Structures are given as C-alpha cells and as structure tokens.
Amino acid sequence: MDLAVGTNLDRFVIIVYFVMVMGFGAYFGKYSKTTSDYFFGGRRFSWWLITISIVATGIGSHSFVKYSTKAYQYGFSSTMTYMNDWFFLPLFMFGWLPIIYYTRVGSIPEYFEKRFNRKARFLATFMILLYMIGYIAIQFLTLSTALYRIYGIPLMATVVIIAVATTLYMHFGGQTSVIFTDLFQGFILIFSGLLLFILGLNYLADHSALGGLQTFWQNLTPAQKLPLAHFNRPPDFNFVGIFWQDGIAGSVGFLFLNQGLIMRFMAARSVNEGRKAAAFNVLLVLPISAIVVSNAGWIGRAIANAVPGALPAGMEGNDVFVAVTNVVSSPGVFGFIIAALCAALMSTADTLVNASSAIIVNDVYRPLAKKKTNDKEQLKIARFTSIGVKVIAVILVPFFNSFDSIYEAHGWFHSTFTPPLVVAVFLGIFWKRFTTPAVIATFLMGAALMIMGQFFPQLVSPFSHGIELRPDRGYSYIGALYNLVVCGGVGVIVSLFTQPESSEKVKGLTVFDVQLLREMFKGSKPNDKQGENVEVSWIVNKVQGDVVNFSKQDMDRMAANKGDLVYVSDSRKWLGGLKSIHSVYGEPHEEEGIVYISEEQLANGQFVEDKSVTAEKEM
Amino acid sequence: MLDFSRTWLPFLYLYGVGGIAFIVGMMLILRTKALNKEIARHRIWLKVLYFGFGFYATLHAVFILLALGSS
Structure with missing residues (x-):
C-alpha cells in the first residue's frame, strides 16, 4: 500500500522533538563522572523516577506498532502481554533484586561468574548481547517503518539517521541522561497515547449520533472485547503460545535478564525503593501502558466498522498505528504523536545500548584487558562501544524485516533467545544444587536441542496444546515451552550427576542467603x-x-x-x-x-x- | 456464541499455571525469610503481593463478563 502521510508541520514537530531530547540528554551528561555514574547513575534515585523511566524502557516503538496491529485484528486481547507479569514479582522483589543490589554486580554475566565460573560468564555475555542487540535492531526497524512513510526517505537510510540521532545524546550522557530523558519521554508517551484514544473517541462521536465511548463499544464484537485470546487458535495469535512465550519466558527474561531494566533498579537509592518501583510499575503503570500502546488498533477497528472507507483500503498490519493516527488527528498533533513514537524508540534503544556497553566493558573488556585502565579510559571505551552496538544493530535490521510482522519477529526473538538464560538464572538463584557443569550444559546442549526443535518441529508437537503447525513456519510462540523444558531438563539432569558447589562458593548468591546480604553489603551487622x-x-x-x-x-x-x-x-x-x-x-x-x-x-x-x-x- | 476455549479456558490456564508460579515463589521467599514477616515493612509487601494477584484476576474476569454480557 502506498501510504504517504503527514504535513510539513508534522515533519517540523518531529525534528524539533528530536533536537529537544538530544539537548536534554546532553545537559544531564554532566552528572556522569565515573563508570558507576555512567552505568548505574550512582545508585541514588527515588522510586518514582525509576518507575517513569521504566515505562519509557518498557514501551518501545515496536510496542505501538505491534500492539496496534494485533489490537486492530483481535481487540482487547492485545493487552495480554502487559497483564501477565505479576506471577514472578515475589521472586523478583525478594529474591533477585536484593541479590543483584547487595552483591554490587555490574552486570548479569558477572553474577554468572560469581555463582559459577568465568566460562559461564562468557557464555551468558554472548547470549545476552545477542538478545539485546537484536532488540535494538527491532526498535530501529519499527520506528523506521513509521518514519519513512512520513519523510519518504528509504527504510535503511531512515534506520541510519535514527541510529545517529540516538547516539548523539547517549554518547555524552550515560545512565543519568538515560533516566532523565526517559522521565521526560515516559510522560510524553503516556500523554500522547491517551490523547490518541480521546481523539479517536471524538472522531467516532463526530461520525455517529451516539457518544464516542458508546460508539466505540458498540462497534467492537464480543470476541474483540475479550481480554484473552482464543486458547490455541490461530497459530499467529493464540493465548497458550503467547502465555509461554511472553508470560513465562518473556516476563522472566524482562524482569531478571534485561540488563537495561536491571540497571534501572540498581540506580535506585535502596532495595526498598526498587521494590516500590517494580510494584507500582506492574500494578498501575502496565495496565495504563496497555491502553496507550493498543488503543490505535481498537479505535481503528471501531472506525472501520462505524465509518467504512475512512481508513485506507488494503492497509498493512504494521501501518495501523500511523494510518489511524493520521485519520483522527489534525496536522501538528499527528507530528506530536509520531514524536511520541520516536520517544518510545529513543528511550528503549538508549537503555539497551547503555546496557550493552555496560556488559561489553564489564564482561569482555575488564576481564580480558592485559593492563589495568583507569576509570576515565573505561568511560571512553563505554562511549565508543555504544556506537559499535548500534552499527551491529543496523546491520541486523534487514533480517528482522523479513518476518511477516514485527509482532512475530519479536515473538520469535523472545522464545528463541531467552529460555537458556531464563533457566540458567532461575536455577542459579533458586536451586543451590545447580552446578557449574550444569549451567554450561544448559547453554550449549540446551541451545543444540533448541536448534533441533527449529529444524524438526515434530519435537515441539507434544508441547503444542493443539496449536496448528504451519508447514513453512513451524510453531511460533509455543516453541518457548519446548525450549524451556529442554534447557531445564538438561540443567536438572546434569546437576544431579555432578558434584554440588560448596556452600561457601554460593554464599550470598541464592535466595536462601538474602537475609545475610545486607550484612555482607555493609560489612558489619545492620543497624535496624x-x-x-x-x-x-x-x-x-x-x-x-x-x-x-x-x-x-x-x-x-x-x-x-x-x-x-x-x-x-x-x-x-x-x-x-x-x-x-x-x-x-x-x-x-x-x-x-x-x-x-x-x-x-x-x-x-x-x-x-x-x-x-x-x-x-x-x- | 463465544465458546469455553475463547472465554474461561484461557483465564483458568493463566491463573492456574501462573498461579502455581506465584504460589511457589511466595512459598520460597517466605520459607527462606527473604520476605520476613517479623519486619513491619515486609508485612505490608506481603499484602501488596496478594493484592496484585487478586487485582489482575478480578480485572480479567470482569472484562470476560462484560464481553459475554454484550454478546
């Protein structure tokens, strides 16, 4: 479909927004004096600041595009993935969070070295970097998909421009810049998402004798009003597959393994502030975010039913967000809402880039460097690493563009890269008996079995819950369950046949020692x-x-x-x-x-x- | 007509399997005293954790009932 949208005013608003955010980020760069400031913001921030910046990290530009698409096709069940994170919150708030905070690990792979050995750290580093750089590539692809329609610049050229723009303010800032620009962008995201909903309701009211909300409700079918998808149909959007891919692998991956998110919590001034941020985020902010990212699709569906012909004929799935926004908003406002999409990209990408460079400095450079470098040199390396990360992400964009939709690209990505890490970190924290050979086997043998599952989908069939197998695509989301089972199986079996670690080695690194951690952190008995x-x-x-x-x-x-x-x-x-x-x-x-x-x-x-x-x- | 596998089966699966993960997590943090009921602040957190589970289950159930009501 040839979808040319936006006016010169909209293009101007988007550019002004980019310049403003870059200036904002560069200003807060003055607070990054050491690598600790650069990566962790000096562990000083209040819970509300962490919460809002998590919103901006959690809502990527891919969120607006992919959830609008599914919301248009399937209705309220597009919110499923935003409403299934509570199950693992107890383990996160009282298990993982105190461990990473009090042991002062600089990165998740560093935890793997402490808990297991250096080989485990390098394997974890490799897998986490793959995960994060791929994630950044998806962000670039999504925003480019929207912007190249507006500016008429070729897709890959748009990707490069966005990568350069995000580099500029990140390069001089670091975590403090990231947190403060994310605070600003978090508000913009929520405001513009809700504004779009209101504009959509007004549009419906203008084209009906009823009120906007009533027209909206009446023009969705009962199936579109259900909050959860059909149990196992269709293969590209079903409840049970998405539950295992997102509710289990994705939730644990996001809460426990997303270095960007972990760095946010490590920037909190205390563990309790981190807990408040986590609880407030999942309980209140995520449901609001679900409305923010999905409503363009719901409004689009209601418009398609109530005002036939209002939306472009033959609209592609990934174009729903831009097309609906274009129809319901006026010039300038459209530019502002697209600027929010830019906000989503920049705030997610900056977090992930910062996190990737933290991992490269902490887990590749520091352990391998032959001579000791000072903090200033490491800070310089971190800044240049962030550029390298973006270059690789740009190169990966065409691969993700080959999927049918961004939703499927993202789903494949989660179900493929997170299971070995999820199993390794989970068993590491919550099972003392989990051994070093077992974690290595989980990574290597688990990955081998996962690859076999990709080539021989009949291996996944016993876990399919009746989901139809698409001959040319295999199982998309439910593959996560197979991957979790094979990785978990390898980890448990190898652990049972190998020598357990000594209690001394795992001291302070499992949930069983959380009480001791405060004492270890302080160096003497806490004064309560x-x-x-x-x-x-x-x-x-x-x-x-x-x-x-x-x-x-x-x-x-x-x-x-x-x-x-x-x-x-x-x-x-x-x-x-x-x-x-x-x-x-x-x-x-x-x-x-x-x-x-x-x-x-x-x-x-x-x-x-x-x-x-x-x-x-x-x- | 919305059938069971479109309405309550996903709900039961979500809060059944997810509920097992939640309960195992709660038992683990309580048994290891990572969440220590003797600390006043932790007692509040305990209530928040149970409330969150109930909040989401209620929210999903209400929307299913509303959708069924409009069919």
Missing part, C-alpha cells in the same frame, strides 16, 4: 533501630576517608552509630535523588544541624549552596 530523618546544612570540611560527620545530637535522632550507612540528599524531594550521595557515618562533632562533607562528596552530590540536605540512616 528506628530513627528519624534529619534536615541539616552542609559545609565542606576535612573529613577522614569516605565518611560524613554529623553532630552527636543528630546521630541520636537518626539512631545511628559510627560506621552505619547513610544517604544524604538535597531536601527538595522533586529532584528524585539527583543531588545525593551514599556515605558512612564518621566521628560525631558538636555542631548540631550541620554535616561535614568532603570536596569530592560535594562534587558527586552536586549540592547547592544555601540549600539544606536530608540525611537518612540506611542500615
């Missing part, structure tokens, strides 16, 4: 005595080591002792922890209401003169 937060003024003074000094009275109010951990932040809560530091209580002094900090702490915390700080005892 209830105290209050205090607001004090700061002055730069000569302090001994990485400590801060409070008065004896203030320490009593906080119920703190020398050696306890403290979090000091600018008292303006809306900053979300941007200006803050973690430190240790030093010797108390006699000046009540004053905290002594060092020059270095002032530089890291970026505290403002005449603005007070709030101190909170951590443990």
Whole structure:
C-alpha cells in the first residue's frame, strides 16, 4: 500500500522533538563522572523516577506498532502481554533484586561468574548481547517503518539517521541522561497515547449520533472485547503460545535478564525503593501502558466498522498505528504523536545500548584487558562501544524485516533467545544444587536441542496444546515451552550427576542467603533501630576517608552509630535523588544541624549552596 | 456464541499455571525469610503481593463478563 502521510508541520514537530531530547540528554551528561555514574547513575534515585523511566524502557516503538496491529485484528486481547507479569514479582522483589543490589554486580554475566565460573560468564555475555542487540535492531526497524512513510526517505537510510540521532545524546550522557530523558519521554508517551484514544473517541462521536465511548463499544464484537485470546487458535495469535512465550519466558527474561531494566533498579537509592518501583510499575503503570500502546488498533477497528472507507483500503498490519493516527488527528498533533513514537524508540534503544556497553566493558573488556585502565579510559571505551552496538544493530535490521510482522519477529526473538538464560538464572538463584557443569550444559546442549526443535518441529508437537503447525513456519510462540523444558531438563539432569558447589562458593548468591546480604553489603551487622530523618546544612570540611560527620545530637535522632550507612540528599524531594550521595557515618562533632562533607562528596552530590540536605540512616 | 476455549479456558490456564508460579515463589521467599514477616515493612509487601494477584484476576474476569454480557 502506498501510504504517504503527514504535513510539513508534522515533519517540523518531529525534528524539533528530536533536537529537544538530544539537548536534554546532553545537559544531564554532566552528572556522569565515573563508570558507576555512567552505568548505574550512582545508585541514588527515588522510586518514582525509576518507575517513569521504566515505562519509557518498557514501551518501545515496536510496542505501538505491534500492539496496534494485533489490537486492530483481535481487540482487547492485545493487552495480554502487559497483564501477565505479576506471577514472578515475589521472586523478583525478594529474591533477585536484593541479590543483584547487595552483591554490587555490574552486570548479569558477572553474577554468572560469581555463582559459577568465568566460562559461564562468557557464555551468558554472548547470549545476552545477542538478545539485546537484536532488540535494538527491532526498535530501529519499527520506528523506521513509521518514519519513512512520513519523510519518504528509504527504510535503511531512515534506520541510519535514527541510529545517529540516538547516539548523539547517549554518547555524552550515560545512565543519568538515560533516566532523565526517559522521565521526560515516559510522560510524553503516556500523554500522547491517551490523547490518541480521546481523539479517536471524538472522531467516532463526530461520525455517529451516539457518544464516542458508546460508539466505540458498540462497534467492537464480543470476541474483540475479550481480554484473552482464543486458547490455541490461530497459530499467529493464540493465548497458550503467547502465555509461554511472553508470560513465562518473556516476563522472566524482562524482569531478571534485561540488563537495561536491571540497571534501572540498581540506580535506585535502596532495595526498598526498587521494590516500590517494580510494584507500582506492574500494578498501575502496565495496565495504563496497555491502553496507550493498543488503543490505535481498537479505535481503528471501531472506525472501520462505524465509518467504512475512512481508513485506507488494503492497509498493512504494521501501518495501523500511523494510518489511524493520521485519520483522527489534525496536522501538528499527528507530528506530536509520531514524536511520541520516536520517544518510545529513543528511550528503549538508549537503555539497551547503555546496557550493552555496560556488559561489553564489564564482561569482555575488564576481564580480558592485559593492563589495568583507569576509570576515565573505561568511560571512553563505554562511549565508543555504544556506537559499535548500534552499527551491529543496523546491520541486523534487514533480517528482522523479513518476518511477516514485527509482532512475530519479536515473538520469535523472545522464545528463541531467552529460555537458556531464563533457566540458567532461575536455577542459579533458586536451586543451590545447580552446578557449574550444569549451567554450561544448559547453554550449549540446551541451545543444540533448541536448534533441533527449529529444524524438526515434530519435537515441539507434544508441547503444542493443539496449536496448528504451519508447514513453512513451524510453531511460533509455543516453541518457548519446548525450549524451556529442554534447557531445564538438561540443567536438572546434569546437576544431579555432578558434584554440588560448596556452600561457601554460593554464599550470598541464592535466595536462601538474602537475609545475610545486607550484612555482607555493609560489612558489619545492620543497624535496624528506628530513627528519624534529619534536615541539616552542609559545609565542606576535612573529613577522614569516605565518611560524613554529623553532630552527636543528630546521630541520636537518626539512631545511628559510627560506621552505619547513610544517604544524604538535597531536601527538595522533586529532584528524585539527583543531588545525593551514599556515605558512612564518621566521628560525631558538636555542631548540631550541620554535616561535614568532603570536596569530592560535594562534587558527586552536586549540592547547592544555601540549600539544606536530608540525611537518612540506611542500615 | 463465544465458546469455553475463547472465554474461561484461557483465564483458568493463566491463573492456574501462573498461579502455581506465584504460589511457589511466595512459598520460597517466605520459607527462606527473604520476605520476613517479623519486619513491619515486609508485612505490608506481603499484602501488596496478594493484592496484585487478586487485582489482575478480578480485572480479567470482569472484562470476560462484560464481553459475554454484550454478546
């Protein structure tokens, strides 16, 4: 279909948006002074900031395009994948999150080295990088699919332009830039998605004697109003296949293995703030996000039924979002909503690129580097690595473009790359008996059995739940169940026939030791005595080591002792922890209401003169 | 007419199989004391976790009933 859409005003709005976000990212780049800042934002942010930036990461540009397509075809069941993440939240919040936070692992592969050995780390690195770079390629493809219709630039040229634009603000920023641009873009995403819904309802109201919502509801069939798809039909969109591909492999993959998401949680100022972000996100933000990404398809279906001929004839699946937006919005507003699609891409891609370069620096460069390099050099390497990651992603775009739809490309991707990692990390955290030879076998033998499943779909048939086998395509989503079973089977069987790891080696690395982790993190027994937060003024003074000094009275109010951990932040809560530091209580002094900090702490915390700080005892 | 495999079977499968994953997870974090009921803040989290499961199950059930009601 020849779908040329948008006006010059729309094109202008999109360009202005890109420039604005790049400027925003570059501004917050000043907060990235070390690799810790670059990758983890200095572990300082409040839960609400983490939540909104997770929204922007979770909603990729592929989300708008692929969910609109399925929403147009199948109705409300397009929301399935956004509403099935709660099952693994207990294990994430109270198992995985404290482990990664308190063991201070820089990346998921680093966990594999601690829990198993270096070989396991390299295998995990390879698989996670494949997963993330492929994910970035899908993001580039999706946004390009939308933009090349608007600007009339060839698809691959659009891909390259987008890759360069995202590089510019990422290159100078790092995690703090990512978090703050994602905060901005998260709001834009939600606002524009809901705006599109309202515009769609208005459009329906204008073309009917009834109200917009009533027209919308009446022009969907009962089947389109169901929140879950048919159990096992059709093969390209059925409940049970998508449940195993997304609800199980995808949810665990996203929560436990998405380095980008994990880095968000590691940027939280404490484990409890990370828990709040996770719970709030899944409970409230995901259902809203489901409406945001799907509503163009629902509105499109209602328009197709209520106003025949309003949408272009022969519209392709991937074009639903752009076509519906074009019909219901006016010039300028269309550009703004497409800019939100850009926001979705940029915020997801920047997170994944940042995460990929974190993995390359932490898990490839650092372990293999013959001479020790300083933090500044590593930061430089991280920045250039992010460019390399994008180049590879651009090269991969044509492969993903060969799938029938972006939804299927993404589904294949999840069900193929996540199962070995899901099994390895899950058994690693929750089963002490899982051994090093078993994790290696899970990666290698599991992958071999998975490849066999791709070539001989009859191996997958026993798991198919009655889903029809498409002779030329095999099983799309339910392949995830076969992959999980073979990888899990290999892992369990090899574990039972090999020597268990010593308790000392796995100490602090499984859910069984979560209670010990806080003590290991602090280096002494945590102080859980209830105290209050205090607001004090700061002055730069000569302090001994990485400590801060409070008065004896203030320490009593906080119920703190020398050696306890403290979090000091600018008292303006809306900053979300941007200006803050973690430190240790030093010797108390006699000046009540004053905290002594060092020059270095002032530089890291970026505290403002005449603005007070709030101190909170951590443990 | 919407048949069972279009309406309640996916719901039962989702909260049956997903429910097993949820219950196993809850048992594991409670038994290992990763979620320690002696800590006040953890007791609140325990309620939030159960509430979330119920919230999603109710949401899905309500939409199925609404769809059935409109058929």
